Amino acid sequence: MDQSLPRTGIYTPLQILVFSDDIGIRRQIELALGRSPDAHLGPLNFRAVATQPAVLQEVSNGNVDLLILDAEAAPLGGMGVAKQLKDELLQCLPIVLVISRTADRWLASWSQADAVVMSPIDPAALKDAVLPLLRRNLRH
Template structure:
């Protein structure tokens, strides 16, 4: 019997490239871990649309493509962390391991480098989903 909450968790996937968004979604899967609810994906291709969607306050986890154009995912992450109240945790997908320092600057909560390892992506998203669930539990 599953102990996962019934409501799906919304995962925003930001990239200007539809193939990249599809690869990220495939790596995460419908349920990245048995103890978590299913995932509902929100695909977004532009920075203004990310800001608009985050302002709704219904996103649980955000995954950003550092190579997105014209607004890179790390800049989008930094803006969200600076401007969005209760910003969801963010997984940054970077092209080069050496870009890890940029991910730190962006205040990403987790980082995975290309080529995508589906296990690493699913594990990172699952950890961020658990963090989000924990953040929303009432204090005892």
């Protein structure tokens, strides 16, 4: 199952799905990236969800270019969601995992996340994680 729709041009916004049960974290991620963090990629459009079923629904709709998952979300955190998606999808979208403890990096590796950033969100670190994944995904 192909999980992405073809972009029709640079002005077609990339779709970023942000998963956290904390509205503050979701907003922090959106503000850190901004609507146009890279002129070569074009604009970003954010959709925010608070539950694992909502993530699965959005991904199955096929209009997501990248996922940013909060590892601390409850009752099911972003690591579990990342692992599920990586194990179940033939072509999984790039996933950025937000963790709160350095010791959780090994779990992030287990979840097969493509990149990991620490909370609280550092805008430069988030852009450094997200932008290369979006660029790589657009080349395919």
